[in-house]
Amino acid sequence: xxxxxxxxxxxxxxxxxxxxxxxxxxxxxxxxxxxxxxxxxxxxxxxxxxxxxxxxxxxxxxxxxxxxxxxxxxxxxxxxxxxxxxxxxxxxxxxxxxxxxxxxxxxxxxxxxxxxxxxxxxxxxxxxxxxxxxxxxxxxxxxxxxxxxxxxxxxxxxxxxxxxxxxxxxxxxxxxxxxxxxxxxxxxxxxxxxxxxxxxxxxxxxxxxxxxxxxxxxxxxxxxxxxxxxxxxxxxxxxxxxxxxxxxxxxxxxxxxxxxxxxxxxxxxxxxxxxxxxxxxxxxxxxxxxx
Amino acid sequence: xxxxxxxxxxxxxxxxxxxxxxxxxxxxxxxxxxxxxxxxxxxxxxxxxxxxxxxxxxxxxxxxxxxxxxxxxxxxxxxxxxxxxxxxxxxxxxxxxxxxxxxxxxxxxxxxxxxxxxxxxxxxxxxxxxxxxxxxxxxxxxxxxxxxxxxxxxxxxxxxxxxxxxxxxxxxxxxxxxxxxxxxxxxxxxxxxxxxxxxxxxxxxxxxxxxxxxxxxxxxxxxxxxxxxxxxxxxxxxxxxxxxxxxxxxxxxxxxxxxxxxxxxxxx
Amino acid sequence: xxxxxxxxxxxxxxxxxxxxxxxxxxxxxxxxxxxxxxxxxxxxxxxxxxxxxxxxxxxxxxxxxxxxxxxxxxxxxxxxxxxxxxxxxxxxxxxxxxxxxxxxxxxxxxxxxxxxxxxxxxxxxxxxxxxxxxxxxxxxxxxxxxxxxxxxxxxxxxxxxxxxxxxxxxxxxxxxxxxxxxxxxxxxxxxxxxxxxxxxxxxxxxxxxxxxxxxxxxxxxxxxxxxxxxxxxxxxxxxxxxxxxxxxxxxxxxxxxxxxxxxxxxxxxxxxxxxxxxxxxxxxxxxxxxxxxxxxxxxxxxxxxxxxxxxxxxxxxxxxxxxxxxxxxxxxxxxxxxxxxxxxxxxxxxxxxxxxxxxxxxxxxxxxxxxxxxxxxxxxxxxxxxxxxxxxxxxx
Numbered sequence: 017x018x019x020x021x022x023x024x025x026x027x028x029x030x031x032x033x034x035x036x037x038x039x040x041x042x043x044x045x046x047x048x049x050x051x052x053x054x055x056x057x058x059x060x061x062x063x064x065x066x067x068x069x070x071x072x073x074x075x076x077x078x079x080x081x082x083x084x085x086x087x088x089x090x091x092x093x094x095x096x097x098x099x100x101x102x103x104x105x106x107x108x109x110x111x112x113x114x115x116x117x118x119x120x121x122x123x124x125x126x127x128x129x130x131x132x133x134x135x136x137x138x139x140x141x142x143x144x145x146x147x148x149x150x151x152x153x154x155x156x157x158x159x160x161x162x163x164x165x166x167x168x169x170x171x172x173x174x175x176x177x178x179x180x181x182x183x184x185x186x187x188x189x190x191x192x193x194x195x196x197x198x199x200x201x202x203x204x205x206x207x208x209x210x211x212x213x214x215x216x217x218x219x220x221x222x223x224x225x226x227x228x229x230x231x232x233x234x235x236x237x238x239x240x241x242x243x244x245x246x247x248x249x250x251x252x253x254x255x256x257x258x259x260x261x262x263x264x265x266x267x268x269x270x271x272x273x274x275x276x277x278x279x280x281x282x283x284x285x286x287x288x289x290x291x292x293x294x295x296x297x298x299x300x301x302x303x304x305x306x307x
Numbered sequence: 308x309x310x311x312x313x314x315x316x317x318x319x320x321x322x323x324x325x326x327x328x329x330x331x332x333x334x335x336x337x338x339x340x341x342x343x344x345x346x347x348x349x350x351x352x353x354x355x356x357x358x359x360x361x362x363x364x365x366x367x368x369x370x371x372x373x374x375x376x377x378x379x380x381x382x383x384x385x386x387x388x389x390x391x392x393x394x395x396x397x398x399x400x401x402x403x404x405x406x407x408x409x410x411x412x413x414x415x416x417x418x419x420x421x422x423x424x425x426x427x428x429x430x431x432x433x434x435x436x437x438x439x440x441x442x443x444x445x446x447x448x449x450x451x452x453x454x455x456x457x458x459x460x461x462x463x464x465x466x467x468x469x470x471x472x473x474x475x476x477x478x479x480x481x482x483x484x485x486x487x488x489x490x491x492x493x494x495x496x497x498x499x500x501x502x503x504x505x506x507x508x509x510x511x512x513x514x515x516x517x518x519x520x521x522x523x524x525x526x527x528x529x530x531x532x533x534x535x536x537x538x539x540x541x542x543x544x545x546x547x548x549x550x551x552x553x554x555x556x557x558x559x560x561x562x563x564x565x566x567x568x569x570x571x572x573x574x575x
Numbered sequence: 576x577x578x579x580x581x582x583x584x585x586x587x588x589x590x591x592x593x594x595x596x597x598x599x600x601x602x603x604x605x606x607x608x609x610x611x612x613x614x615x616x617x618x619x620x621x622x623x624x625x626x627x628x629x630x631x632x633x634x635x636x637x638x639x640x641x642x643x644x645x646x647x648x649x650x651x652x653x654x655x656x657x658x659x660x661x662x663x664x665x666x667x668x669x670x671x672x673x674x675x676x677x678x679x680x681x682x683x684x685x686x687x688x689x690x691x692x693x694x695x696x697x698x699x700x701x702x703x704x705x706x707x708x709x710x711x712x713x714x715x716x717x718x719x720x721x722x723x724x725x726x727x728x729x730x731x732x733x734x735x736x737x738x739x740x741x742x743x744x745x746x747x748x749x750x751x752x753x754x755x756x757x758x759x760x761x762x763x764x765x766x767x768x769x770x771x772x773x774x775x776x777x778x779x780x781x782x783x784x785x786x787x788x789x790x791x792x793x794x795x796x797x798x799x800x801x802x803x804x805x806x807x808x809x810x811x812x813x814x815x816x817x818x819x820x821x822x823x824x825x826x827x828x829x830x831x832x833x834x835x836x837x838x839x840x841x842x843x844x845x846x847x848x849x850x851x852x853x854x855x856x857x858x859x860x861x862x863x864x865x866x867x868x869x870x871x872x873x874x875x876x877x878x879x880x881x882x883x884x885x886x887x888x889x890x891x892x893x894x895x896x897x898x899x900x901x902x903x904x905x906x907x908x909x910x911x912x913x914x915x916x917x918x919x920x921x922x923x924x925x926x927x928x929x930x931x932x933x934x935x936x937x938x939x940x941x942x943x944x945x946x947x948x949x950x951x952x953x954x955x956x957x958x959x960x961x962x963x964x965x966x967x968x969x970x971x
Contacts (some may be wrong), residue, residue: 037481038396041392041393041396041400042393042396042408044388044392045389045390045392045393045396045412045452046393046408046411048389048448048449049411049412049414049415049449049452050411052427052445052449053411053414053415053426053449054411055430056423056426056427056429056430057422057426059426059429059430059433059434060422060425060426060429063429068960069960070945070958070959070960070961071692071693071696071942071959071960072673072693072696072697073670073673073674073677073959073960073963074697075433086964090968092968092969093968093971095971096971117318117322117325118322118325120318121318121319121321121322122322125315125319125322126319132562135562136555136558136559136562137326137329138329139558139561139562140551140554140555140558141329141330141333142506142554143506143510143555143558144333144336144551145510145526145530145547145550145551146510146512147512147527147530147531147534147547148336148530148546148550148551149332151336151530151534151547152333152335152336152547153332155332155335155336155339156332156335158836158838159838160836160837160838161836161837163331163335178821178822178838189328189329189332192325192329221311221314242417246417246418247419249419250418250419250420250421250422250513251419252421252513253512253513256826260821260822261817261820261821261823261970263970266419266421268967268970268971269421269422269425270421271966271967271970272967273425273428273674274668274670274671274673275670275674275776275960275963276960276964276967277425279964281425284419284421284425284426287419287422288418288419291417291418291419295410295417299406365642366642432677432678436679437678437679438679438680439680520680521630521632521662521664521675521681522630522662522664522680533828539643540832
């Protein structure tokens with residue numbers, strides 16, 4: 017894949033034998049990613065065309081399309097797909113709604129000397145253990161002994177409890193920093209002069225925001241959304257802990273991985289395809305450079 | 308600036324609420340670790356530090372911590388080498404298939420962990436004789452490469468090639484140029500990338516579940532196994548609280564590094 | 576090397592299918608006629624010095640090393656006595672155990688009846704030479720030579736203990752007197768919205784047990800031998816049940832947390848969990864009968880720690896240790912002499928260890944096969960692969 021038509025060597029590394037040097041640099045990482053990673057994905061995809069022994073559950077290598085047919089014709093599975101995509105989109109939108117004002121506040125409203133602190137405050141939860149955070153949300157959401165229920169009960173209200181809403185809140189919580197940080201970086205990069213120019217030309221704040229700022233930070237938003245969307249799409253532990261009986265794509269894959277690996281493999285291709293489509297769609301926006 | 312006073316106040320309030328949303332659950336974790344009761348319940352039954360003492364004595368936690376640290380160090384070290392090589396190739400050369408290569412590098416983090424997990428698990432158990440500590444390292448390294456790569460690449464692009472050109476004009480070979488010019492300039496970005504990779508590996512649960520050999524317990528696995536265990540729940544609370552408090556350290560390092568550089572570095 | 580293992584596996588599984596079809600699987604006692612036994616030859620012995628390590632795959636509570644409760648520790652004394660350093664990995668469902676055994680790396684496993692046959696025919700475990708397990712002599716006779724631990728007269732494991740899946744309920748919600756699974760299945764249930772079924776395909780059998788009592792017309796006699804019509808009825812019941820469910824559990828810790836917090840108010844449970852529950856949680860073996868388990872310690876086929884594995888099997892079957900383990904988990908011990916050694920002298924009586932009548936309406940987990948396990952030959956039964964598919968669909 018790296019047929020090095022090594023053109024225009026830049027920097028000290030390219031002067032002599034550029035092609036050999038490129039191979040030297042790329043060889044090891046590519047060997048790792050192609051052999052270990054793509055190789056494994058290919059093997060998994062191949063497994064999706066096999067079947068299992070009905071008794072022992074061991075993989076039997078006979079070709080069949082049944083797994084894919086099952087995945088795409090069983091209403092329950094289509095439902096779980098739709099639900100998962102819906103959750104992933106909701107999480108992304110919620111993250112966006114929260115992140116844009118916060119990032120704007122951090123970059124443009126808060127005093128300049130606060131900025132390192134504010135970034136640190138966004139980063140810290142990213143470093144706290146994933147499980148700990150999901151677990152904390154179980155403590156928050158528990159309909160009997162949860163913090164939310166405890167606050168809402170005197171008002172005669174019930175909390176969202178465990179279920180799809182609980183999953184969306186928890187995932188939004190988990191992935192919010194992944195959206196705030198790139199958007200914040202995007203806002204920080206905006207030159208003041210451009211905003212001033214827009215204002216000088218008579219644009220009101222909203223108009224400036226819409227026609228100047230939004231297009232400039234769009235790649236950052238997309239970069240953030242890659243994380244919020246794809247991390248939500250594949251998550252299954254959150255659903256296990258705060259989902260009640262609600263399941264996501266990942267749960268189906270995880271369960272079938274145990275009893276029917278080929279079917280799990282077929283099911284796992286769905287999030288892969290969705291993410292690949294998403295990446296292909298956003299590639300042009302320059303978002304991948306903003307990751 | 309064009310932001311009106313009213314908008315500013317509204318934005319400040321909104322940001323304050325969001326930060327509350329971010330921090331309240333973490334506070335609950337810390338408060339819960341001092342709860343004298345045994346289960347995860349609100350409001351806490353009473354104040355006690357006994358669980359902290361018990362957690363420090365707990366051998367399972369200590370072993371899991373050591374395992375996680377070793378794993379994260381090894382995975383980070385390999386990822387640093389591979390990520391740096393890849394970033395040099397992609398920033399200093401133009402070649403056919405460059406886009407595909409960059410896509411391939413970010414793929415392990417864009418695809419769901421469970422896909423990476425069962426894909427590696429399938430290969431290791433069906434073709435390569437089973438899971439071990441090595442397979443776990445392989446799994447972790449795969450998704451750590453991208454964070455090192457991203458940090459290094461951003462730095463290399465900002466650095467430009469002038470200094471490297473000057474170095475080779477003065478007769479330095481590529482290795483000398485790397486050692487004396489490129490590497491020193493990349494160092495802080497590599498540390499930031501390394502810290503991130505370490506953190507990612509340290510916290511990873513899904514890929515770990517599918518690639519860890521028998522008997523290997525990392526800290527997240529330990530937490531997961533003990534999360535709801537009645538006798539262990541208070542100790543899990545303590546470990547959780549400790550992790551929240553410790554998480555300030557890498558953030559501090561990353562901040563220190565990125566204030567030397569430009570804002571937003573180390574963002575991933 | 577791997578190729579040859581796969582080939583053996585393919586041969587073994589097809590042989591298994593033949594054997595099963597031929598036997599009809601009907602009798603509880605294993606068929607004694609000749610035939611290739613999977614898993615190769617049993618270890619001839621003698622058991623020598625330990626290899627220094629043992630990887631144990633166990634149900635939670637079966638191999639305690641004091642980390643859950645310092646009082647429950649029969650792993651450390653084993654390590655001290657044999658020099659075999661033990662690593663314990665617990666699993667939540669039989670499917671998980673089978674998967675982990677297929678992945679390799681474990682030396683011994685505590686397998687329930689719905690896993691043991693899959694392991695035997697999947698060539699993951701080896702026959703056991705009972706002459707090398709002296710304590711086997713004291714195992715209750717009605718646990719030996721059963722269809723789930725013995726094939727063609729060859730034993731594949733040492734029984735550990737047995738128990739029934741219990742019904743637990745919150746007395747504040749459902750009252751004191753609950754004796755029927757109906758609170759988990761019927762729409763007018765007082766615990767609607769708080770039902771907690773076990774999250775595994777084998778739970779379909781629990782629905783079948785309830786149908787045996789409530790819809791005798793279906794003619795179910797063995798909850799693991801369901802023809803298509805019976806199976807569909809069970810799935811229908813489970814779909815209806817889904818509306819009442821708060822959470823499905825397979826992580827036993829999750830159930831403890833949910834029941835204690837009061838979000839799960841009617842559930843299927845195990846005695847080991849019931850031990851944690853406060854006063855307001857009732858538990859019983861429901862009047863319709865119950866599914867249950869009879870577990871067996873087995874040795875992985877390609878274990879490098881064979882001596883340690885045999886030492887473990889004998890250790891766990893010894894009266895003292897079997898008493899500790901059974902009492903900790905809350906089940907009937909397998910060793911008859913264990914009953915004199917339990918901390919609670921009434922333990923064996925409470926768990927009906929030597930009371931065959933009690934076990935009559937306890938249906939031990941088994942692996943459903945196409946050849947009906949209840950001996951019917953006029954219909955085909957729904958095999959386990961279909962059970963797991965249906966379960967996955969139901970849960971989605």
